[in-house]
Amino acid sequence: MRVAVNFKINGRDRTAHVEPRTSLLDVIREDLGLIGTKEGCGKGECGACTVIMDGDAVPSCLILAAGVEGKEIITIEGIGENGRLHPLQEAFVRYHASQCGFCSPGMILTAKAFLNRNPNPSEAEVRDVMMSNLCRCTGYEKIVEAIMAVANGEVA
């Protein structure tokens, strides 16, 4: 039994026909083919599947697709304009904040939702909010550096 659900993703209206138990992550990856949203654990513990929903960074693996009626969702494919990288993406490149890159989309979206709400954070605040996302490669130094560079207006 499938249900129709209407939502906006990366600025476009979409309708998906989903099983009630299907996660938003599966709809994004399998139905919409947006592979930038990664599955690292499937239990909301690693942050690799983070998307922005109505302005909040959320783990899409824990959200049922049937429940996103009317929501506005942004994935990593939906930021940056006119072929230009979003400043956070640009900063991740410039400050070498991606090694394997598997956590990068989730990291960037968590940071984006946070900076939208708090454009002038301290480093401690950034470290605190990034607790939701795991990285096994970088030790977080360059990730925090990249986010702070955007917050400080060094990358626009």
Place this chain on the structure above:
Amino acid sequence: MLPEKELTIVGTSPEMKLTRNKVTGRAEFTVDMRRPGMLYAKMLRSPHASANINGIDYSRALALSGVVAVITYEDAKYLYKPSHGSSREYGLDDMVRYVGDKVAMVAAETEEIAELALGYIDVDYEVLPHIVDMEEAMEPDAPVVHPERQGIDCDGNILDHNIQEWGDVEEGFKKADFIIENRFYTPRVCHAALEPHAMLAEWDLDGNLTMWSSEQTAFMIRDSLADALKMPRSKIRFIVPDYVGGGFGGKYESAEKIALAILARKAGKPVMWRLTREEEFYTTRTRSPCIFESRTGVTKDGVFVARQMRGIIDIGSYAWGAIMSSRAASYMTMLYKCANIKYTGYGVYTNTPPSGAMRGFTSTPIHYAMEAEIDEIAAAIDMDPLEFRLKNKLNVGDIIPLNGVAVSSSGLEETMLKGASAIGWHRRNAKPGAPDARYKRGIGMASYCHYSPMLKGTERSIGNAVLKSNVDGSFHLLLGLADIGQGLRTIMAQICAEALGGILDEINLTLADTQTTPWGTTTAASRSTIETGGAVKDVAEKMKRRLIELASVMMGLHEGDLDTKEGLVYELANPGNSVRFGEILHHPDVYLRGDNVIVLKSTYSVPQFVPPYGSQFAEVEVDTETGEVRVIKMVAASDVGRAIHPKSVEGQLEGGIHMGIGFALAEELKIDPVTGAPLNPNFLDYKLFRAGDMPELKIIIVEPVDPYSVYGVKGVGEMTVIATAPAIRNAIFNATGAKVFRLPLTSENVLAALKEGHV
């Protein structure tokens, strides 16, 4: 042996290749791949730590709609001989040896159906006694993990028993004023790469197998597949995709791929298998739990006279190789001078998850024991532990007992002194134990050395590179190694562009594809830049000579009057007189002779053992009421030879500290001592450090350019994970006087040590 002209690309930190694809979500990892008609695989796993399988009935599973094929040991029982020596694993077997072992595999139209089908497979288990503890496993009457290997390469559960001695430790102990004995334990930890293992197998009707996998090596796995499937190597194409989500030693395995290949052949369709995070934790290899019992003799002046170590390594249910136990001994000979060294090692099977290579392979556990022991010794003889290390360290020109090689370069002393200065070594408590207070602060250090190719002086350590010209003057570099996120693609391009006099953006790479790239070893053991970097430099220099040769005809000048830079061949005496690489290759004469198609190959044999060194310093605060340890600052001073890409080197060193801090304070995959079942295979119960948990980091790069290696480099991928835990442990000792011998340094363990003086 500095290059004649100044380096312009090596030693800079350009943007890493392909990173834009990673930050925009375009990067296609193995798990993102799709093939027409692709099925999904799931593995039925053993609920028992040891059992014989008397039969498997999967008819009910096969009857489910959407299930295409099931395989069991009847399809996939292949024993193979990997390159590491002793037998490692079966595809599927009729005996299971740990909770989580492979039993049967399903291919179905969706992952959900495959998962469902596992519940419809009926397995007739004959449950056997099992053994979880490594020391109990060494007892003569212990249950045997591998009954079929007795008399072949196993004695009971002991796969490997090795004794290595340099000098005569008994004579050494006679000269000792102090003899210190300790016993250390290091836990089972997991690689926890963010991308779980994923692999995709596809057969064509000519019997060719193509496999894509999130992997650290292409050729070694291809070879294992060929042996197991009894196929010519040429009929297997193994590809590591451009994007691999971390490895750390954990993506280096054949058994799963053998099973998947057999499943895909039976199903007649491409099959994708991606592991769940839970499977990732307890069914892929872990770092080996280790026990080290040390006995060390020193003079009252603080000089080593005898060092003895007994190491027991829990290799789990399937060995990665006998090398696991014997290699640990190497590190006893590479860092400090001592005339008498003895190591007695055991590799022991238990009914626990298979263990194997992990960043700082064997080096990380034994350094914990060796470097903690030094602070015990220093306290016993009332000597500053930094002074002790400075006094005993191996220096340039000293012979490394392991392989008889003289140390060709060493920044060890510089790392000790610069690190000490950066942490404020003088601020430490002169004797272990800060004044009475709830929160006590202390400073500790640890030094280390690590692997370099040619450890024994005889091992094959070869790199290959193929470089092709494109008619526009750009180039394609083909290497049989994988970039697993550490930046190999960019670093190799830098070496190539530097040696060629080319432009970095015009060096394109194809990596780790057994059909198109030359044979390569493995992205592991901190060896790629040394081994394959040497071949890349050589092949780029050949290409440069070829371009100069062609240009000399065009320009009417002698080859000796020409050089290259920034994609040009130019006249040394008149740099304005130049021709672009693309112009040379477009020249009609060159084109008509086919001289524009230049394909060159180089093989590089590593000439010398070049280990990296380093020293790490930690400042901690211990809550003496709860045992909680807070690391305030970590300084890592690292002798990297030469940093090809300094920002990337920093990234490796910072990431290594992150893994080392986890190893020190939090990480342990716990196994139920009664049932053998894993207790915490998830990120909630197995704690990785997160951004806000990390201390202040200070990275100091020391570059005593080595005379033998390409551009003087040393392997940096594993360095800082090694000394992080002992530095923190020694800082706790300095803060409180409590001796912790068991990792991880959890509140529980530290509190027990505070109460009893040691744990």
